[in-house]
Amino acid sequence: MSAVKKIDFHIHTVSTVSDREFEFSINTLQSYVEQACLDAIAITNHNIFDKEQFLEIKSSVQAKVFPGIEIDVEGTHILLISEDNELGDFKSKCDQISMHIPDSCSSISLDTLREVFPDLSKYLLIPHYKKHPAIQSVTLERLGDLVYAGEVSGPKKFVHAIRDESSLVPLFFSDLRIEEQLKIFPSRQTFVDVGEITLESLKIAFKDRKKVFLSREDGHKFFNLLGNKLTLSTGLNVMLGERSTGKSYTLNLINDEFSTEDMNVKYIRQFSLLQKDEDDEREFSNRLKTSQARITEDYLKEFAVAVEGMKDVNRDKLDKALDKFMSSLLKHASESHRRDSFANAKLFTESAFSLNNLDSLKKMISSVVTIVENVEFQDIVDKHVSKESLRGLAVALILEYERQKENELKKSYINDIIEDIKEGLKLHTSATTISEIDLFDLMMDFKRIEKFNELCQHIKVEREFKRQEVSGFFKVARRSSFQNAKDVGAVLARKLSYASAFEFYHADGYSYLRELRKIDSLRETDYYKLFVKIDYEILNSNGFPVSGGERSEYRLLQEISDANEYDLLLIDEPESSFDNMFLFSRVNKLIKDLSGSMPVVLVTHNSTVGASIQPDFLVYTAREYVEGKVAYKLYTGHPGDKILKSRDGEVTKNHKVLLDCLEAGSEPYKERKERYEILKDR
Amino acid sequence: MKYLRIDSGKGYFSLNEKDWHELDSINKGDLLHIVSSGLENGFEMDDPKVGLIQNKAHEIIYHKLHGKLLELNEQRTRFRDESESLYKEALEKYRTT
Structure with missing residues (x-):
């Protein structure tokens, strides 16, 4: 893998309207490139390209530097990276982008992007893929072959995308703002198997998911963190170490590094799940x-839905409407002896037609159409009813609907005429008008109240x-x-x-x-x-309410299960709160399963957890005194390795680490073993 | 069930087909009872042919109520369908018996 190069193609060096305020520092960028051992970087500021600054960067850092821009396009961000041989042309195109996107609320359409960059195939396009704000599938489809790689926000999403053949090739970048105050650099970069670093060769490499990696030597099984000072498995890591050797300190550092805008860490701290007080x-x-x-x-x-359906139902109003109708009818009738020709007109006492909203019929039509159009259960439907009959039924119901609808429209029209005439007659008579009432609607509302009750x-x-x-x-x-x-x-x-x-x-x-x-x-x-x-x-499993201890157990299991939604799970000494049987039978399996889909770091002293869980990778923490100061050292290796190694080449024996940290040393372990044997033989 | 009757030039209503009352004594409670019951069992009424009811007040009330109940009678099936579908899903989900 000598051709593997380390790259970071998402770096901000200009504070734009889309960024928080920061002041660019060329010294910081030089340190970053040097410390992270980067072979190539791209400068990708929000909707702007600063040519002068780019030239300064290019001449100051020991890595290949590509000009680029991060453009707001249709709700996502797309990194557009160019070769560095046509800077004038690239600058003028980026200036057009700057004009189109003057503030943090604006963005451009894909068509505008194509107008500004007519030949998009000349460039490397990397949209936010599994990273906020992610590109929509419709935009991705429209970009077609122009996009083959997408940016992801963490190792978990990287590994998922690598495993999924239908996904874009994942790329993991820092998205860093390079400023003076930046002292600790993140380990968010991508390794790519490419000979010469040119835009063309990178574009070819990015089309092949076998050519991009999370780590230099171990592909996607490992990722770097803590400023490249630590490499961890993308599966299950167990961290061991005696008391006060920096285990929690290291977990905190990992938590800080990974708790970003794009990444979420589930951190289950020591004792955090224990029963705390009476209010527990x-x-x-x-x-x-x-x-x-x-x-x-x-x-x-x-x-x-039922409560919502009661919104317009008012029993008092119903009572009043009925009362008004009855009293006006009786009064009108009692005045019959003094009715004039206006009040004697038939239409004066005529009721309006009750109107039908045809809801039942509409529902029937919709149901039949659903059956006709259903594909999933077509076989079953065909066995019982022919498509022909169903279509015939749908047509018949629709025709009936049209007939009834026409009738309702006519009734409504006549109601308007009657109302109009009644108003005219009322002006000329002193006879009492009979109040209108729709008995159907009234009774339906009473029914509604009855059913609701x-x-x-x-x-x-x-x-x-x-x-x-x-x-x-x-x-x-x-x-x-x-x-x-x-x-x-x-x-x-x-x-x-x-x-x-x-x-x-x-x-x-x-x-x-x-x-x-x-x-x-x-x-x-x-x-x-x-x-x-x-x-x-x-x-609990016996069907009884849980005890205080069982509540804590449930909480731990829930916390671990919830971790699926996160990018990284950190657990600090779960044994502090739980017994071995529970840890062995429930927790271990859950953690092991979870580590199949995301990185997990588990700190433990307990052999039930540490040894039985069969981790993918071990981290051993040790405290050392260097020139009178405390320094924490990290040794790593596979569980089957004889020795664990630190970054600076020091080694320690794996067997001794395991016995010391998990069994309190080889002697107590031997003693315990012998005691169990004696008990067993009794 | 029969709710409205014409007899000796007057209009009558009944809630039970036994006791008949003159129409000008009907109140809203009586009407509500007739409508509720009629929607369940159907409405039977004497046809108010012209000149059959001599009492003018009775004639007006009879005609009005007859028209209203006749219209409701035609909508009985629709009423039953719509009221049966009221909160049907909710009742099926939360029903205890």
Whole structure:
């Protein structure tokens, strides 16, 4: 792999409107290139190319320097990198980009990019791929063969993309702002197997996923960090060392380096999951409720729709409408002896037609069309009903819809005419007008109230509605009725008084909803959450509520499972809080599985964790005194290696490290072994 | 079930087909009862032919209610379909019996 070159093609040297303020330092850039042993870099500032500065950089650093620009295009950022032989032309094109994108809110379309750079194939294009703001697939499709490599934000995403043949070839760069204050350089670079460093040869290499790597010697199995002072496996790393040899210190450094805008670290600190105080149970329960908010929302989805459906239903208004109709009818009838010719006109007492919204018919048409168009279950449908019949049914229903719709339009038109005539007649008579009423709508609203009340009765009955096994525990979700207004108040974060409304809670759903509506600051979208109490509980494998210790175990397993969403998992001495059986049977497997898809660093003193978990790589920390000062030294190697090596070439015996750190030395280990043998033979 | 009847030039209503009351004594509770029950069981009413009801007040009320209930009778199937689909998904999900 002698041809492997180390490159960083995403470097900022100008503070633009899209950056925080910084002052470029050529000395810092020189140090970075030197310390990181970079063979090539690209200068890629936001929507700008500073030719003078580029020439200064080119003449000052010991690496090949490519001119480039990072352009805001259609919601993503694209690095456009050029050969350095046509700087004048490149500068004028970049100036056009600067004019198109004057502020941090602007961006250009792909068409504009093509107008400015008519021959995009001359350049190397690297979009943000698995990095924010990521390129959209539609933009990627439109760019076609012009893009074959994309930038990723961390080793985890790099490894995923390398393994996935359908993905772009991943590239990992620093995205650094080069400034005076920058003292510790990140290890975010890419190794590429290329002979000569030219844009053309790099473009060829970037088309081949076998030619890019995370580390110089070990491909994608390892990545560099801590300013290239440490190499770790992209799988499971176990960090060993006696007390006060810098294990937590090293974890903190890793955490700092990887907690960036683009990368997230899950750091499970020592003792962080232990039971803390008497409120632990309540806090655990509250946290559980918060973390399960999505399940609650999903469970109450249909109920939320029902509450929304009650929005325009008002029982008082219905009563009033009926009352008005009846009293006006009776009054009109009682005045029959003194009716004039205007009031005697038939249309004066004529009712408006009741209108049908044809919803049922619309639903039927939609259902039939869904069956006709469905591809997934076409075989089953074909066995029972022919496509022909279904199409015929759809056409017949659509024709019926058109017929009825025409009829409804006619009725609506006639209603307008009747209304108009009645208004005219009213002007000339003193007879009482009969109030309008739509008995269909009125009765439907009463039905709605009845059904809603029925629904509220059902939902308040206590039920377990979800039981899910989670790493040997059972997560149980239950619904029940609220016991008091305080319980209701605990549902939402906002402190409001529910005392008046709660008086109607056990009466009927409609009345309770009516009272909730009277609470000024309560949002309509929250009403549905206040009808039923949802609780979550974690049960142990025997189905009993968890103890304090089991709560901690559950939390650890959850934290580890959640780590899937992160780029790196750091765990500091899980054995401090848990017993060996739990660690061996539950935790080890989970960590091992997780390390198949992301880098994990596990600090331990425990042989159950350290030795049984079969790590991919070992890191041994040692404390040394150099010129009166404490220095932490890191030795690394594979678990099967005889020796572990430090960066400066020192070695230590792996076997001794394992026995000292995990078994408290070879003598105690021997003694323990003998004791177990005696017990076993008894 | 029969709700409106014409007898001896007057209009009558009933909630149970046994007790018949003169139409000018009907109130909103009675109408609500007739409508609710009729939507379930169908509406039966005497046809108000011209000149059959001599009492003018009864004639007006009868004609109005007859028209309204007749229209509702035609929509009974639609009412049943629509009311059955009300909160159907929610009731199926949260039902306890």
